[in-house]
Amino acid sequence: MSTKIEEHSVRVAAICDRMAALEGPLLPILHEVQEEFGHIPEGALQTISKKLNLSRAEVHGVASFYHDFREEKAGKHVIKICRAEACQAMGADDLGDHAKSRLKVDWSQTTSDQKVTLEPVFCLGLCACAPAAMVDGKVVGRVSKDRMNRILDEVGA
Amino acid sequence: MSIKVYVPLDSGSVALGADDVATAIAQKATTAGADVKVVRNGSFGMYWLEPMVEVETSHGRVAYGPVKPEDVDALFAADFLTGGEHKLYLGRTENIPFLKSQTRLTFQRCGFIDPVSLEDYRAYDGLTGLKNALEMTDEQIVQSVTDSGLRGRGGAGFPTGIKWNTVRQAPAEQKYIVCNADEGDSGTFADRMIMEGEPFVLIEGMIIAGLATGATKGYVYTRSEYPAAIRIMNEAIEVARANGVLGENILGSGKTFDMEVRMGAGAYVCGEETSLLNSMEGKRGVVRAKPPLPALEGFMGRPTVVNNVISLCSVPVILEKGADYYRDFGMGRSRGTIPIQIAGNVKHGGLYEVGFGLTLGEIVEQIGGGTATGRPIKAVQVGGPLGAYFPKELFDTPFDYEEFAKRDGLIGHAGVVVFDDTVDLMKQARFAMEFCAIESCGKCTPCRIGSIRGTEVVDKLARGEDPELQIELLTDLCNTMKFGSLCALGGFTPYPVMSALTHFPDDFKPHALDIAAE
Numbered sequence: 001m002s003t004k005i006e007e008h009s010v011r012v013a014a015i016c017d018r019m020a021a022l023e024g025p026l027l028p029i030l031h032e033v034q035e036e037f038g039h040i041p042e043g044a045l046q047t048i049s050k051k052l053n054l055s056r057a058e059v060h061g062v063a064s065f066y067h068d069f070r071e072e073k074a075g076k077h078v079i080k081i082c083r084a085e086a087c088q089a090m091g092a093d094d095l096g097d098h099a100k101s102r103l104k105v106d107w108s109q110t111t112s113d114q115k116v117t118l119e120p121v122f123c124l125g126l127c128a129c130a131p132a133a134m135v136d137g138k139v140v141g142r143v144s145k146d147r148m149n150r151i152l153d154e155v156g157a
Numbered sequence: 158m159s160i161k162v163y164v165p166l167d168s169g170s171v172a173l174g175a176d177d178v179a180t181a182i183a184q185k186a187t188t189a190g191a192d193v194k195v196v197r198n199g200s201f202g203m204y205w206l207e208p209m210v211e212v213e214t215s216h217g218r219v220a221y222g223p224v225k226p227e228d229v230d231a232l233f234a235a236d237f238l239t240g241g242e243h244k245l246y247l248g249r250t251e252n253i254p255f256l257k258s259q260t261r262l263t264f265q266r267c268g269f270i271d272p273v274s275l276e277d278y279r280a281y282d283g284l285t286g287l288k289n290a291l292e293m294t295d296e297q298i299v300q301s302v303t304d305s306g307l308r309g310r311g312g313a314g315f316p317t318g319i320k321w322n323t324v325r326q327a328p329a330e331q332k333y334i335v336c337n338a339d340e341g342d343s344g345t346f347a348d349r350m351i352m353e354g355e356p357f358v359l360i361e362g363m364i365i366a367g368l369a370t371g372a373t374k375g376y377v378y379t380r381s382e383y384p385a386a387i388r389i390m391n392e393a394i395e396v397a398r399a400n401g402v403l404g405e406n407i408l409g410s411g412k413t414f415d416m417e418v419r420m421g422a423g424a425y426v427c428g429e430e431t432s433l434l435n436s437m438e439g440k441r442g443v444v445r446a447k448p449p450l451p452a453l454e455g456f457m458g459r460p461t462v463v464n465n466v467i468s469l470c471s472v473p474v475i476l477e478k479g480a481d482y483y484r485d486f487g488m489g490r491s492r493g494t495i496p497i498q499i500a501g502n503v504k505h506g507g508l509y510e511v512g513f514g515l516t517l518g519e520i521v522e523q524i525g526g527g528t529a530t531g532r533p534i535k536a537v538q539v540g541g542p543l544g545a546y547f548p549k550e551l552f553d554t555p556f557d558y559e560e561f562a563k564r565d566g567l568i569g570h571a572g573v574v575v576f577d578d579t580v581d582l583m584k585q586a587r588f589a590m591e592f593c594a595i596e597s598c599g600k601c602t603p604c605r606i607g608s609i610r611g612t613e614v615v616d617k618l619a620r621g622e623d624p625e626l627q628i629e630l631l632t633d634l635c636n637t638m639k640f641g642s643l644c645a646l647g648g649f650t651p652y653p654v655m656s657a658l659t660h661f662p663d664d665f666k667p668h669a670l671d672i673a674a675e
Contacts, residue, residue, distance in 0.1 A: 023438075023456075023457060024419075024437050024438040024439040024456075024457070025439060026439025026440075027419070027420070027421075027422060027436060027437070027439055028419070028420075030422070031381075031420060031422065052439075061441055062439065062441055065424065065441040065442060065443075066422030066424050066442070067423035067424060068381050068422035068423040069422060082343075084343030084344075084542065084592075085343040085344060085501065085538055085542060085574050085585070085588070086343045086344045086500040086572075086574045088585075088588070089501035089502040089574055089575060089576045089577070089580065090501065090502055090529070093671070093672075121382060121423075122343065122425060122542075122592065122596070123340075123341055123342065123343045123345075123382065124168075124382050125168065125169075125340060125345070125346040125348075125349040125382065125383060126169050126172050127344045127345065127346055127498065127500035127506070127572065127574065128169060128202075128204035128205075128346065128498070128499065128500045128503075128506030128507050129169055129172055129204050129506070130500065130502075137384060139168050139169075139171055139172040140172050141172030141173045142172075142173065
């Protein structure tokens with residue numbers, strides 16, 4: 001076992017200990033692990049399963065069920081564009097196509113320089129100021145193509 | 158005394174630049190030597206006016222909007238701190254027609270107060286419902302909610318009082334109140350708005366639910382897409398605990414209730430109550446078969462009330478003003494008020510709370526003001542991604558659970574999404590199937606496989622491969638999904654698909670769908 005994985009497992013174990021008293025601790029633990037490492041690192045599932053007395057398969061099943069949990073680290077910047085109906089009504093499909101072509105990626109992919117990950121999201125609750133996006137956790141409404149260009153310029157894409 | 162200037166912290170307002178406006182106002186006030194206190198309030202839900210800035214003047218709160226950071230200098234020059242005239246001047250907030258014509262019961266304080274100020278909440282008669290509830294027996298509280306006619310605002314419309322009574326009568330050491338704040342339907346944002354703008358009303362509603370059913374622990378399960386709502390709810394819970402509203406001695410009554418927020422992880426299906434409970438227990442968000450009902454075997458196998466945010470937020474006003482007061486609003490079996498969310502391609506998008514009974518046409522044409530693009534309305538989807546597309550011919554449908562059902566639709570969580578005449582309903586039907594495929598939990602076959610087959614059938618139809626046969630297949634498939642699926646995801650996906658096919662048959666003639674490669 002490499003030292004990196006050992007170090008990871010110590011940190012993951014600490015997170016598990018901190019959250020063990022919660023009723024139904026697995027989702028909060030996975031969120032914390034992802035917050036700390038940027039993804040669910042190799043070996044984390046093993047540590048969590050031991051700590052919670054679950055099989056590794058069960059933990060894997062949970063982590064892989066939810067769209068939020070990543071196996072790989074995301075790019076430096078994460079741009080989420082809403083693809084749901086209210087945003088579609090205001091041109092979200094074109095906006096998504098525009099971002100994909102400028103970044104030369106498809107949905108859920110990261111640019112080759114690891115700078116930007118483009119993700120679809122189904123509703124940010126900004127349906128009265130559509131189309132909407134979330135850039136590194138910050139919400140943006142009424143995103144025109146020009147606005148998207150400025151966002152992409154700002155993140156250096 | 159410093160002049161209060163309100164700039165919303167609501168995500169919708171922030172998405173339109175409210176943070177920058179707040180900073181610009183604070184900076185300008187400093188350089189101009191004006192004694193200004195910037196208060197971050199919730200939104201009134203008039204998103205075409207956001208960011209809407211208000212000033213507390215001697216003649217009441219006056220509003221300006223939509224304000225951009227570059228407008229701030231001019232506002233100061235126009236003496237907006239005393240309510241001066243400016244092209245963005247909107248008059249007194251409460252007199253803005255969109256707001257004035259509403260019946261705000263559930264959202265009565267949202268926008269007016271600092272969301273995490275318990276002092277503000279009390280000043281606007283907050284906690285009165287809870288105080289009344291503390292004087293009542295559990296049975297009386299349940300009776301009051303039953304008498305009010307309140308039905309589940311998540312979409313199913315099940316009578317809240319009956320659900321509470323089942324939990325009340327269930328014997329158990331530990332019972333739970335779970336607030337379903339997994340607001341994933343496109344076109345809906347009422348839960349987000351009230352959690353960000355008036356979190357104490359949700360806390361108050363959950364405590365009352367606890368008193369009524371004997372539950373001492375509550376959870377708010379909300380979405381990771383709502384980080385601001387999570388932050389504000391957590392802050393409000395801390396304040397409520399510190400002030401003896403939550404904890405082991407609620408307002409000095411000796412009764413106990415405490416709560417916490419849980420964050421989902423991007424799965425739409427977790428808005429379904431049994432899938433939500435699995436998720437909270439740390440499992441895959443797979444739907445459970447019913448029975449057993451969550452009311453008897455819910456979270457951790459114990460009796461659990463699962464209520465939508467808006468249902469719980471409507472409880473305090475019922476306990477404050479009485480069941481009759483609430484029940485007197487509305488029509489038919491849909492009693493009280495409903496916060497309608499007007500969204501998509503619409504001029505005046507926002508939240509409009511009103512008694513049930515307005516027609517769909519009144520909502521989108523008069524209140525919403527037609528499309529944002531200025532083109533004619535072609536379709537309106539009501540009730541989220543699982544709701545039907547309504548054509549103009551059905552604009553006389555009153556906003557009411559039963560009236561929508563009669564026309565093969567549903568009001569769901571009361572989201573209304575407007576589309577102009579550029580929308581392609583065959584593409585929307587395909588999207589409904591695609592969305593179901595992406596979000597299916599995989600437990601039942603009609604949903605898991607049916608949705609994939611659905612997109613394929615629509616693609617064949619678009620290519621003109623034996624169109625009549627494809628329409629027959631699609632209809633048959635929808636029938637199977639509707640009656641064979643375990644929950645509303647597979648069961649209701651046929652609503653948008655079949656309504657599109659029924660009301661917009663011309664769109665289903667073979668043509669290229671403008672869909673980018675997946």
